[in-house]
Amino acid sequence: VYLVQYGRNYYAMKVLRKNLVLEGQDLAYVMLEKDILIQSQSNPFIIQLMYAFQNAERLFFIMEVAKGGNFYRLLIKQAPRPFRYERIVFHTGEVACALQFLHSKRIVYRDLKPENVLVFEDGHVKLGDFGLC
Incomplete structure (x- = not known):
């Protein structure tokens, strides 16, 4: 994943090599990830x-960028001080809302871990990386 800029906007660009994606089940996983994101x-x-677009050799997913990194990095940065209770409830609630939405669409998010909870500058978190490929 690369940080890219277009005009004044920044994006996260996930690049997948087609020759690797076309092996085995990977193509189905990539298409499923795109469908879930849509x-x-x-x-x-x-x-x-x-x-989402492609060229002859690669597939590209352009996504919003989480300038705060991921929750794992936030936990490491915060250590050894614990989070305040209100903050724990806030982040847990946002993750629960994301999971509830996915489950309502009959999607099971199987890769929930701090590295896949993305942190934004405003303190909100979002789920990312559906662990499909």
């Missing part, structure tokens, strides 16, 4: 897919 565009607790 279905989730109305949800404020799931990373937003802005664009």
